[in-house]
Amino acid sequence: MEDACFLRSATRPEEFPPGSVAEVAFLGRSNVGKSSLINALAGRPRLAYISSTPGRTRSINFYRVGGKVIFVDLPGYGYAQVSKAEAARWKHLIEAYLLHRRELALCILLLDIRRGWMEKDLELRHWLEFHKRRHVVAVTKIDKVKNQTELRRGLEAIRRQAPDVELAPFSALTGQGVRELWQTIWKNVKAP
Ligand code: GDP
Numbered sequence: 001m002e003d004a005c006f007l008r009s010a011t012r013p014e015e016f017p018p019g020s021v022a023e024v025a026f027l028g029r030s031n032v033g034k035s036s037l038i039n040a041l042a043g044r045p046r047l048a049y050i051s052s053t054p055g056r057t058r059s060i061n062f063y064r065v066g067g068k069v070i071f072v073d074l075p076g077y078g079y080a081q082v083s084k085a086e087a088a089r090w091k092h093l094i095e096a097y098l099l100h101r102r103e104l105a106l107c108i109l110l111l112d113i114r115r116g117w118m119e120k121d122l123e124l125r126h127w128l129e130f131h132k133r134r135h136v137v138a139v140t141k142i143d144k145v146k147n148q149t150e151l152r153r154g155l156e157a158i159r160r161q162a163p164d165v166e167l168a169p170f171s172a173l174t175g176q177g178v179r180e181l182w183q184t185i186w187k188n189v190k191a192p
Contacts, residue, residue: 004042007062007070013096017062019103022189023070027124028110030076033140036172037110038063038071041181048073060097069189072097078120098133106188107135113142113154117161125162136166136184143171
């Protein structure tokens with residue numbers, strides 16, 4: 001497993017750490033399983049905070065994972081109770097990172113297998129496409145579907161709305177897909 005540690009938390013662009021190695025950003029609705037996926041990839045059960053209260057993760061968190069990559073945990077979106085002003089502030093912070101960060105090599109957009117694309121996810125994907133940010137979709141919680149048929153249907157439904165996007169089925173619970181997602185990451189992160 002990679003050696004992993006928390007590097008920094010930023011609530012303003014000025015607080016982003018100086019760029020060093022390639023960065024992989026994780027984006028998704030609250031509760032989609034983002035913290036669990038980051039922890040599973042890093043092999044560290046408590047690296048990213050798994051919140052039972054949606055809305056706890058309001059900053060961009062940077063984690064060093066091994067010597068060659070930094071994971072960037074972007075604040076989850078789609079919280080019902082958040083004010084317009086707060087939502088605008090997050091958008092500004094996330095866009096500041098996604099638009100200008102030179103080290104950003106890959107965005108991993110997370111979708112729950114049982115929910116697929118929701119409006120905010122599609123908006124984000126179009127935005128990434130428009131700004132030519134390389135991205136893949138991690139399909140989370142695949143242990144929650146009843147059988148292979150349901151899994152296949154779920155993946156097909158997701159693929160229908162985004163035929164060109166690479167899908168990485170994933171379960172933090174069983175560890176399914178961890179190795180494949182790492183392969184996808186290395187494929188997109190240039191070797192130094
Ligand atoms: P985040 O809000 O996107 O960071 O989501 P979390 O990682 O905190 O997960 C939200 C909830 O989903 C928690 O109760 C997790 O235990 C659960 N969860 C996350 N990933 C999985 C998974 O792969 N399988 C199952 N069954 N539950 C998961």
